[in-house]
Amino acid sequence: MIIYPAIDLMEGAVVRLNKGRFDRSTEYSTRPAEVLDSFAAAGAEWTHIVDLDGARAGEPRQHDLIGELAGQTDLKIQAAGGVRKREDIARLLDSGVTRVVVGSMCVKSPDTVEAWIAEFGTEHIAAAMDVRMEDNAPEVAISGWAEDSGIDLWTALNAFPKGKLVHLLTTDVNRDGAMKGPNMRLLDQMRGRRPDLDIQASGGVRDIADIRALAEMGAGGAVVGKALYENRLDLKEALSAGAPDHPLP
Structure with missing residues (x-):
């Protein structure tokens, strides 16, 4: 299982939201490059970086910064937030990002996302289907978690037949940053x-x-953020606990 230590960017600063609420953010650093260095020093191979401003705006806001960070680290970067167009994906990959996460478009236009995956490759695009639990049913949230799509997770997943998608990121929005x-x-x-x-x-x-x-259940990866910043989880220990990789059936 891959451990993805996370950096959420808001106006260039490293922050964490509570339950997806932009009005409930906590700033942890104004130097994201130094945070990446700490991840690398602990032995991480990947990092998950989110352009929160872009996720909320529906278009890139900090992709230039993410590209700069990609040029300053040996970590593989999985980047998310504000990706709505093919050009957004191409630009991030060209800047040195390893994998781009596409969220809202997976619900709004799954055929388009499927075409992007076919073009750029299954290893370079991940789908994000973030959910809120409504009456025990997982409903997909879009537009930086600001909107409910009205589509449940299972319906959204069915739009991507076996073989068309490999990497899926899912966040239970009400648990994000809540330490639950x-x-x-x-x-x-x-x-x-x-x-x-x-x-x-x-x-x-x-x-x-x-x-x-998560490792025991066979999850492919775990994105960790607040627990690291609040010193409740040691990254070296997490990386050790996540290994060896759990192969897919």
């Missing part, structure tokens, strides 16, 4: 329904026990 633990029940359901996908769990990871639980 991952939504293990939902992740287990996803693994059961789509064992072909490499599922990255995001939102709620609190400690090493959560990392071990």
